[in-house]
Amino acid sequence: MDTSALDALKLLAGSDLPGLIVVDRHSRPMTILPGTQVLRMAIPRYCIDDPTLARVVDEEHADDFLHDLADRTVEQCLPQQTRELAFVGPEGTVLEIAALMARTRTPLVVVSIGQDMLGAITLDALVDRMLLT
Amino acid sequence: MDTSALDALKLLAGSDLPGLIVVDRHSRPMTILPGTQVLRMAIPRYCIDDPTLARVVDEEHADDFLHDLADRTVEQCLPQQTRELAFVGPEGTVLEIAALMARTRTPLVVVSIGQDMLGAITLDALVDRMLLT
Numbered sequence: 001m002d003t004s005a006l007d008a009l010k011l012l013a014g015s016d017l018p019g020l021i022v023v024d025r026h027s028r029p030m031t032i033l034p035g036t037q038v039l040r041m042a043i044p045r046y047c048i049d050d051p052t053l054a055r056v057v058d059e060e061h062a063d064d065f066l067h068d069l070a071d072r073t074v075e076q077c078l079p080q081q082t083r084e085l086a087f088v089g090p091e092g093t094v095l096e097i098a099a100l101m102a103r104t105r106t107p108l109v110v111v112s113i114g115q116d117m118l119g120a121i122t123l124d125a126l127v128d129r130m131l132l133t
Numbered sequence: 134m135d136t137s138a139l140d141a142l143k144l145l146a147g148s149d150l151p152g153l154i155v156v157d158r159h160s161r162p163m164t165i166l167p168g169t170q171v172l173r174m175a176i177p178r179y180c181i182d183d184p185t186l187a188r189v190v191d192e193e194h195a196d197d198f199l200h201d202l203a204d205r206t207v208e209q210c211l212p213q214q215t216r217e218l219a220f221v222g223p224e225g226t227v228l229e230i231a232a233l234m235a236r237t238r239t240p241l242v243v244v245s246i247g248q249d250m251l252g253a254i255t256l257d258a259l260v261d262r263m264l265l266t
């Protein structure tokens with residue numbers, strides 16, 4: 001939650017993951033950001049809502065938005081509205097996890113018991129498992 | 134459009150891509166499916182809408198859904214409602230593409246002129262480009 005948004009973007013770029021799990025100071029999972037929603041933190045709201053406005057910002061000024069990112073934390077950039085979280089218990093079935101990923105449009109699911117994170121499952125790993133059976 | 138949904142799922146699993154570009158018989162891009170929405174094709178609608186139902190289908194029967202997939206084409210599995218497509222022209226800016234990915238929640242964007250596809254840009258490639266500047 002208190003990582004800078006710029007570091008979060010770098011973490012996503014340096015990993016082979018389709019998104020990031022956001023944790024609090026006690027490493028408890030708070031939410032999951034698909035890659036597109038990590039990217040969203042780097043873009044001014046008016047550009048997301050209106051494609052025409054994004055088009056008229058020239059490349060030089062576009063870089064300024066990245067500099068601003070270093071001053072904001074992930075917590076400050078999180079969406080206001082709460083959405084269904086892609087969290088599943090250790091007893092979750094393959095079909096249940098697949099349905100959860102499809103419904104929440106999140107290619108990364110947290111496996112947890114209460115507030116404790118046991119691990120995570122990526123869409124790639126899940127599909128590999130489905131095709132093996 | 135006429136690839137079987139099972140082959141589409143295998144293609145996603147075998148690629149290093151975050152989604153698939155769906156083309157018609159003339160290789161013209163029709164839509165883009167993020168990985169989670171390729172996965173959605175493999176899951177019965179009632180399981181997506183209701184997590185409780187997904188949970189009660191046992192693993193043995195879950196495999197049956199995959200067999201059914203071989204008999205349906207991608208076209209038959211596409212969502213009915215039309216959404217904004219993550220298509221951009223060759224003059225698109227980095228900021229415009231980032232805003233498009235964030236808004237459409239699609240980590241893969243088609244670069245096209247009219248109906249002709251020139252190429253595609255992944256979220257990973259875009260973020261790498263943003264961080265280099």
